[in-house]
Amino acid sequence: MSATATSERPPVDREHWLFLLREMLRIRRFEEKAAEMYSLGKIHGFLHLYIGEEATGVGAMQAFAPGDAIVATYREHGQALVRGIPARVLMAEMFGKATGCSRGHGGSMHFFDASRRFYGGYAIVGGGLPIAVGLALADKMQNRSNLTACYFGDGAVAEGEFHESLNLAALWKLPVVFLCENNLYAMGTALEHHQAQTNISAKAGAYGLPSNAVDGMDVLAVEAAAKQAAESVRTGNGPFLLELRTYRFRAHSMSDPDLYRPKGEIEEWRKRDPIALFEARLQQLGLLSPADLAKLEADVGAEIDDAVRFAEESPWEPADKLLDNVYGPAKP
Amino acid sequence: MTKLTYREAVRAALRKALRDDPRVFLMGEDVGGYGGAFAVSHGLLKEFGPERIRDTPLSESAFVGAGIGAALGGMRPIVEIMTVNFSLLAMDQIVNNAAALRHMSGGQFNVPMVVRVATGGGRQMAAQHSHSLEVWYAHIPGIKVLTPATVPDAYGMLLAALQESDPVFIFEHATLYPLEGELDEAAAEQMDISRAAVVRPGSDVTLITYGGTLGKTIQAADQLREMGIQAEVLDLRTLRPLDARTILTSVAKTHRAVIVDEAWRSGSFAAEISARIMEDAFDSLDAPVARVCSAEVPMPYAKHLEAAALPQTDEIVRAAQEMVPHHG
Numbered sequence: 001m002s003a004t005a006t007s008e009r010p011p012v013d014r015e016h017w018l019f020l021l022r023e024m025l026r027i028r029r030f031e032e033k034a035a036e037m038y039s040l041g042k043i044h045g046f047l048h049l050y051i052g053e054e055a056t057g058v059g060a061m062q063a064f065a066p067g068d069a070i071v072a073t074y075r076e077h078g079q080a081l082v083r084g085i086p087a088r089v090l091m092a093e094m095f096g097k098a099t100g101c102s103r104g105h106g107g108s109m110h111f112f113d114a115s116r117r118f119y120g121g122y123a124i125v126g127g128g129l130p131i132a133v134g135l136a137l138a139d140k141m142q143n144r145s146n147l148t149a150c151y152f153g154d155g156a157v158a159e160g161e162f163h164e165s166l167n168l169a170a171l172w173k174l175p176v177v178f179l180c181e182n183n184l185y186a187m188g189t190a191l192e193h194h195q196a197q198t199n200i201s202a203k204a205g206a207y208g209l210p211s212n213a214v215d216g217m218d219v220l221a222v223e224a225a226a227k228q229a230a231e232s233v234r235t236g237n238g239p240f241l242l243e244l245r246t247y248r249f250r251a252h253s254m255s256d257p258d259l260y261r262p263k264g265e266i267e268e269w270r271k272r273d274p275i276a277l278f279e280a281r282l283q284q285l286g287l288l289s290p291a292d293l294a295k296l297e298a299d300v301g302a303e304i305d306d307a308v309r310f311a312e313e314s315p316w317e318p319a320d321k322l323l324d325n326v327y328g329p330a331k332p
Numbered sequence: 333m334t335k336l337t338y339r340e341a342v343r344a345a346l347r348k349a350l351r352d353d354p355r356v357f358l359m360g361e362d363v364g365g366y367g368g369a370f371a372v373s374h375g376l377l378k379e380f381g382p383e384r385i386r387d388t389p390l391s392e393s394a395f396v397g398a399g400i401g402a403a404l405g406g407m408r409p410i411v412e413i414m415t416v417n418f419s420l421l422a423m424d425q426i427v428n429n430a431a432a433l434r435h436m437s438g439g440q441f442n443v444p445m446v447v448r449v450a451t452g453g454g455r456q457m458a459a460q461h462s463h464s465l466e467v468w469y470a471h472i473p474g475i476k477v478l479t480p481a482t483v484p485d486a487y488g489m490l491l492a493a494l495q496e497s498d499p500v501f502i503f504e505h506a507t508l509y510p511l512e513g514e515l516d517e518a519a520a521e522q523m524d525i526s527r528a529a530v531v532r533p534g535s536d537v538t539l540i541t542y543g544g545t546l547g548k549t550i551q552a553a554d555q556l557r558e559m560g561i562q563a564e565v566l567d568l569r570t571l572r573p574l575d576a577r578t579i580l581t582s583v584a585k586t587h588r589a590v591i592v593d594e595a596w597r598s599g600s601f602a603a604e605i606s607a608r609i610m611e612d613a614f615d616s617l618d619a620p621v622a623r624v625c626s627a628e629v630p631m632p633y634a635k636h637l638e639a640a641a642l643p644q645t646d647e648i649v650r651a652a653q654e655m656v657p658h659h660g
Contacts, residue, residue, distance in 0.1 A: 069405070103438030112437035119404060120437065124428045130394045131429060134401020134409075141357070141383065141407060148401075161424070164394030171389065325439035326473050327573075328497040 014287045018296070020062075020219050021282065024054035024275045025300045027078040030087055031250075033304045034077065034094060034108075038254050042311075043094045046123075047108050050078040052249035055274035056181050058082050059222025060149070060244065063177070063230035067117070069139070069148040071132040074109035074123040075181075079151060085113045087303055088310035097314035104317045105325070117146075125186075126159030128152060129178070133165050136174035136239075147175040147233045155186030157203065158194050166207045166241065173238035177229050180243045181216065187252045188260040204241040216246030217274045249273075333516055338486045339509040342372050342448070344517075345490040346410065350380050353408060356494065359386035359395055360412030360448075369414045370450055370509050396422035396447065400430050400499075403445040408494055416451040416465050416503070430499040431474030445500075446493045452505040452544040452594055453642055459630035462638075464595040466503050466543065467604070470571040476500045477571040478525060481546035483513025485569060488520035505544030505594075525570055528578040534564035537652045538582040540605055541592035542568035545643055549592045552648035559649075561656050571601055579605065580613050587618040590651045592643055597625035619655035624648050 031049045038047050050057060057078030064070065072079045080090055085101055093100025094108050102112050102121075110121040119135065122128035132150035139146045156162050157180065169176045180200050184191045191198050204211035210232055214225040222244055229240040247269040251258035282288035336344070349356045358373060364387040367374035377385040388395040392413060399411040413419045419426070426447075434442045453462030470477045476498060480489045486504070493500035531546070532553050541549040546567050553563040564582050568575070583589050589609055593602035602623045609621050627641040 100438070102436060102440070105438045106436045110436045112440050114437075114440040119401075119441070120433070122429070124424055127397070127424055127428055130397020130425055131401040131404065133394060134398035134403070135405045136401070137398055138402040138405025138407045141402070142405075161393050161397070164389070164391035165397070167389060168391055168394045168398060325435045327476075328434060328439075328442050 012285065012287070017282060017287060018292070020058055020223070021275070021278055021288070022296055022300065023058040023082050024219065024278065025296060026087065026303065027054045027057060027081055028275055029300050029304045030081060030090070030307070031077060033308060034091070035250070035254065037091075037094070037308065043108065044096070045107050045109070046074065047094070047254045048075040048252065049248070049250040050075055052269065052273070053181060053183060053216065053246045054078060055219035055222050055278070056179075056216040056244040056246050059219040060179055060226040060242070062223045063226035064147070064149050067144070067146045069117045069119055069132070069135045069146060071119050071128040071135065071148060071150045072111075072121060073125070073128060073152055074121065075153070076111055076121050076151070077108070080111045080113070080118060083113070083116050083118050085111065085116060085118060087307040091307035091311040092314045095311040095314070096316070097311055098317040099310070099314040126152065126156040126161035129156065129161050129165035132176050133169045133174060136169065136176045137172065140174055145234070147177060147230060149177045149179060151179045151181060153186070154180060154182040154184065154191055154200060155194070156180070157200050158186065166204065166209060166239070169239040170207045170209045173236070175233045176239040177226070177233055178239060178241045179226070180241065181246055182243055183246050183248045185248075185252070185261070188256070190260070201241060201243040209239050209241055210237065211241040211243070213243040213245060216244035217272045217277060219274055219278055333514050335512060335514055336483065337509065338483050338504075338511040338513070339370065339372055341483045341486040341513070341515055342490060342504065343374065343376070345487045346373065346376060347379070349410070349491060349494050350376070350384060353494070355406065355408040356410060357384040357386060357407065358410045358412060359388050359399065361388055361390055361414050363387060363412050368412065370506060372509070373412070392418050392421035393425055397425040397429065399445045399447070400425060400433070400443050403443045404433070404441055408444055410446045410448060410494070413447060413449045415461055415506070416449050416463050417460050419449055419465075426469070426475070427472055431472045434498065435474060442497050443499045444497050446490065446502065447499065448490070448502045448504060450506045451503045452507060453626070453631050453638060454507045454544065456633055456635055456638055457631070458633040462631035464544075464593070464626070466571055467595055467599065467601040469501050470601055470604075474498065476573065478502045479543040479569065479571060480504065481508065481543050481567055481569070483511065483515050484520045484523070487515055487517065488523035489525055489569075491521055492523060492525045503543060507544055526573065526575060528569055528575040529567045530564060530578065530582065531567050532563065532565040534562035534586065536562045536586055536656050537588040537590060538564045538566060538579075538586045539590050539592060539648065539652065540566045540568065540579060542571060542601070543594070545592045545594050548643065548645045549648055551645045552652065555645065555649050556652055559653070561652060563652055574608070576608050576612065579608065583609055583613045584616045587616050588655045590622045590624060590648060590655070592624045592648055594626055594643055596628050597623055598628060600625050622651040622655060624651050
């Protein structure tokens with residue numbers, strides 16, 4: 001259709017592509033607002049922003065169905081938003097309000113939503129992987145055709161739980177898509193300083209599962225690769241490891257002075273900003289006018305403003321409910 | 333009434349659970365082809381097949397975490413950790429995930445998983461296979477900790493644990509597996525796991541214990557009786573949530589307490605019991621609470637050294653004698 005579309009590219013789908021752009025913008029603006037709210041003292045604790053990594057969260061999620069399970073990390077705002085948890089519920093959670101997705105018990109690092117099979121928000125690096133294996137085991141043992149999508153970062157690859165989980169999932173041929181969002185830093189330690197083998201997708205070979213690595217700044221490439229990975233898993237081939245090569249533009253968390261990245265590196269990566277790249281591409285193809293973009297930004301801005309207003313106006317969980325939900329009733 | 337061993341009682345409970353509920357499955361190291369390191373699951377692979385009796389790699393963190401995930405996904409996993417020492421490799425999954433998930437998700441998720449763990453010393457297994465770390469687990473809100481010390485409890489507590497909606501850890505002291513006892517299955521299937529048991533009634537001193545030291549504590553009570561001291565023996569059975577009422581009621585009657593705990597004294601569960609008695613029954617005490625615990629040393633191999641490290645019957649007798657007037 002277009003001269004610039006390569007053969008690997010899916011055919012132009014304006015509506016869907018504008019949707020992808022919108023989702024990335026929602027994450028970007030949500031995260032910017034979260035940083036602002038943190039500075040204003042509305043959000044506390046750790047806050048790990050996803051800015052720069054939007055294409056991985058948005059692109060990969062397109063491969064997963066409502067029945068699939070999602071397991072994420074402490075940097076999970078993007079996946080939560082794309083999965084459909086309303087921005088206002090997420091913002092309220094970070095404000096610590098009773099209307100938050102975890103009733104204010106979880107905060108930024110522990111988003112949960114049972115209705116969307118969003119199984120959290122795990123703040124111990126690598127800790128979500130075994131849970132993803134178990135969710136997939138439960139689906140398989142109950143003859144359900146769902147898969148489990150398990151997000152983690154390059155830092156998790158150094159954890160024993162990564163290796164144990166890939167082996168176990170491959171051994172039992174479980175339907176897990178392992179998604180490594182490789183942003184090149186395990187907190188402040190560069191990939192080449194924490195991995196002897198920096199090609200993360202190559203590690204899948206040790207456990208006999210198929211893998212792929214893709215440019216995580218290109219939302220269409222991520223979407224295509226994730227759909228391919230999900231398809232492989234759905235056809236009963238066992239788990240798949242997909243490495244999404246990306247970069248975070250902000251520090252590890254709000255308390256990180258970001259002293260460890262070489263000067264100029266961030267600026268180099270900013271030239272490959274996944275949102276700017278995709279906007280340029282859409283404009284080039286004549287699919288996005290300045291007016292379209294302004295409308296998109298206005299819609300997203302209104303959603304984020306509403307999220308803050310909702311979080312601000314929401315009630316606190318009464319302190320007398322402190323001990324609720326430590327244990328439940330017997331006889332499930 | 334059936335006469336059987338503790339090992340056979342656990343196996344009978346596993347078999348009943350597997351038969352009654354298709355969501356139940358057993359996984360762990362060597363639970364299948366090998367029949368379980370302590371032969372607890374012997375024969376179950378043949379009866380239930382490899383889907384439900386799952387041998388795992390030596391990946392404690394992954395298979396305990398997979399148990400959590402499977403429980404979240406609607407199954408009722410029973411995870412066997414061969415010995416408590418290996419459970420340390422799964423601590424992240426246990427503490428950060430299993431125990432916390434219900435609360436940190438605002439009550440949306442729960443983890444109905446049962447973890448069986450062989451525990452304790454007394455078999456010359458030396459420093460890395462003899463721990464009593466029940467207190468570490470009993471420290472954590474969000475999980476329950478059971479310590480069956482009898483044949484009926486070995487059977488009934490496992491079945492009761494499967495009715496819970498939260499993670500339950502069952503510590504099976506390895507010296508108990510050959511213990512013989514009488515089992516009334518129907519009665520055991522109705523048992524209340526929330527209460528400590530008064531195993532021997534008495535009026536002069538309360539001997540409080542759980543798990544592997546129950547036998548020694550009963551022996552001590554028998555010896556004390558011959559000396560004219562009526563010792564009441566409490567088997568705590570469940571460490572978390574703790575049945576403090578039964579302890580306090582007994583101490584209010586006897587005014588004296590000796591706590592017998594195979595763990596190291598410092599920071600032991602005995603320390604917790606002692607504190608509870610001090611907080612809530614201080615005025616009924618006629619003597620300071622005494623503790624008989626293991627020596628604070630990594631468990632030695634040689635038989636006489638191990639015996640010297642572990643709590644022994646004569647120490648329990650002596651501790652009780654010293655606090656009861658006109659005796660000893």
